[in-house]
Amino acid sequence: MTAHGLTSSFIARDEQWGAHNYHPLPVVIAEAEGASVTDVDGTRYLDFLSGYSALNFGHRHPALIAAAHEQLDRLTLTSRAFHNDQFGAFCEELATLTGTEMVLTMNTGAEAVESAIKVARKWAYEVKGVASDSAEIIVASNNFHGRTTTIVSFSDDSAAHDNYGPFTPGFVTVPFGDLDAVRAAVGPNTAAILMEPIQGEAGVVVPPDGFFAGVRALCDEQDVLLISDEVQAGLARTGTIFALDHEKVRADLYTLGKALGGGIIPVSAVVGRADVLGVLKPGQHGSTFGGYPVACAVGRAVVDLLSTGEFQQRSTELGAYLHERLNGLVGKGVAEVRGKGLWAGVDIDPAARTGREVSLSLRDQGVLCKETHERTLRMAPPLVITRDEIDHAVDALAEAVNA
Structure with a gap:
């Protein structure tokens, strides 16, 4: 044909x-x-x-389309220069659904990952005490976290990586699922371990049982953040809110996107610990459309759908x-x-x-x-x-x- x-x-x-x-x-x-x-x-x-x-x-989905239509008839954009009547409710409802304490709203999955990287580095310098400009983040081989320059800096996919340098330093790559390699890579400058709970672009690769439980224990021992990139894997795709839930493990930060916008508009978020996301102060990070009223209205409808199980x-x-x-x-x-x-x-x-x-x-x-x-x-x-x-x-x- x-x-x-x-x-x-x-x-x-x-x-x-x-x-x-x-x-x-x-x-x-x-x-x-x-x-x-x-x-x-x-x-x-x-x-x-x-x-x-x-x-x-x-x-x-009728509920998502209805939420978008209703909001489009009322208010579309304020920017975060002002409050809007959807933002706080969306953050509270998403935090409640995910069992987290704070929500940082963005637009795309890549933006959520970039934001988590920035937060992890800022936390490392201001809370953990890592020397300025020396923080490291451990990532997995065959990863996919987006297409921005910083993110492709630690991609080993030649199509995503080649000819986009010079690249952002500060990343250490280990084999996905190899706990011994992760342990060997952790050092005094390690800010975070950033991984997909199941690698999507790599071909839906599931790590060995117990891998993330071991990573969680290592993070607790070494005062390192665990960041779970759930942009593809999260929000019921694998049968749970987070794919990491299958390991009965909690991350410090999660990145969400894709399904959070219901297939209607780009909506993403970093959710997690308030003491970690709390390192951001006014003016230090933002997005004109992050948390805008239509995004929040659709996101709230998505949360409603997921809340029933x-x-x-x-x-x-x-x-x-x-x-x-x-x-x-x-x-x-x-x-x-x-x-x-x-x-x-x-x-x-x-x-x-x-x-x-x-x-x-x-x-x-x-x-x-x-x-x-x-x-x-x-x-x-x-x-x-x-x-x-x-x-x-x-x-x-x-x-x-x-x-």
């Missing part, structure tokens, strides 16, 4: 006028609802990517079913399946096809998914997906890997 009709004209314009920083599948989406999208030619697809977890609640339960139960079905393909064109909840990394057998080829074949069968690296698919359907829709997608994958 090749792009045709209206699709081809849209793609031609995109390629002429848009910077080529993505390599999208040849599908032009025009409408969406729930777990489904429809392209400009009227073809309907199941969305098995969910905007990299930004659409955990599906496309255009319905989406955590759906992710847990339907995730178990998804993984059961996917594991049935191991040895049949699939080499390995990893993940938790409604989040799976599917390694395509090297003897089969590339991830791109499988993604195109899935598209032809009405399922939209996307490869990461060359031979891994990330499957992350909206949490409103049904068992029948999971069956359709997995059956399509079985055919695609053996085409």
Whole structure:
């Protein structure tokens, strides 16, 4: 199947006028609802990517759309030069949901991570007593935390890293899941350990059991902050509010984004300890749109949806079913399946096809998914997906890997 009709004209314009920083599948989406999208030619697809977890609640969830509409009719932007009637309520409700003490609002996931890095360094200098400009943050290999210059400074993905230097110093990289390596890297200048609880871009890589419990104990012993990047993994994607909850471990700071904006607008936050976030004083950090009224209204509606536990339960139960079905393909064109909840990394057998080829074949069968690296698919359907829709997608994958 090749792009045709209206699709081809849209793609031609995109390629002429848009910077080529993505390599999208040849599908032009025009409408969406729930777990489904429809392209400009009227073809309907199941969305098995969910905007990299930004659409955990599906496309255009009625409660989220209603919250956005209501706020748009009242007040859109004040900047933080003034108070607005949504900000305090959003911060309180998000802190209560997450069991944290303070909320720093931003816009994108990368901004949340950048903010957490700044806070951790400031805390190290002003509270821990690390010498000026010498703080270090330990990170994991194969990480993905965003695309800003500081963040790609500690990326080992050549596509994200190369030719963007000079880079920001102060980061020490260790193998993900290697507690001994983390322990060896901690020193007197260590401010924080920043890691994803499950690595998304790397292919939904789950660390060994007990790894983060060991990291938490090490942080307590050495007076080091633990920062959990939950931008992709959090907010019910794995069946819990935080993916780190599976280890029964608490971080000092968490970064949130993507699903916090309900798939409507960018909303992000750093949540955590008040004595850590409290190092920020007026004028020392900010964002014109961080915590603006529409963002807070949508964020409050997201918190309401999560407060019932319905989406955590759906992710847990339907995730178990998804993984059961996917594991049935191991040895049949699939080499390995990893993940938790409604989040799976599917390694395509090297003897089969590339991830791109499988993604195109899935598209032809009405399922939209996307490869990461060359031979891994990330499957992350909206949490409103049904068992029948999971069956359709997995059956399509079985055919695609053996085409």
